[in-house]
Amino acid sequence: MFLFFFLLQLVILVVMPKKSQIYSNIKTYCETMHRVGVMTQCALSKNISRPNKQYCGNLGLKINTKVGADASLLLYFVPVVS
Numbered sequence: 001m002f003l004f005f006f007l008l009q010l011v012i013l014v015v016m017p018k019k020s021q022i023y024s025n026i027k028t029y030c031e032t033m034h035r036v037g038v039m040t041q042c043a044l045s046k047n048i049s050r051p052n053k054q055y056c057g058n059l060g061l062k063i064n065t066k067v068g069a070d071a072s073l074l075l076y077f078v079p080v081v082s
Contacts, residue, residue, distance in 0.1 A: 009067055013042045039066040 011030055015023050023042055030038040041063050047055055 008038050010063065011038055011040045012063070013040060014045050014048050015042050016045050041066060 011026075013023070013026055027040055027042070030040045041059070043059060
C-alpha cells in the first residue's frame with residue numbers, strides 16, 4: 001500500500017455539503033500518511049453536478065498548481081527598458 005501512495009500525486013474528492021468531518025479526516029490523512037503526503041482537491045457535489053466555466057477554470061488552476069505545473073507561461077521575451 002505504501003508504494004501506491006508514493007506514486008500517487010493528487011486525490012480529487014467530491015464531498016457532500018455539510019460533511020466537514022469527512023472532509024477534515026480525509027485531508028488530514030492524505031497530508032500526513034506515511035510521511036509522504038498526498039495533495040488533495042475537494043469539490044462540493046452541488047458544484048460538480050451543475051458546473052459552469054468559471055468553476056471549472058478555477059478548479060483546473062488549483063489542480064494544475066498542486067501537481068507542480070505553472071498557472072501561466074510567457075511565450076515571448078519582453079525586453080526591459082531602463
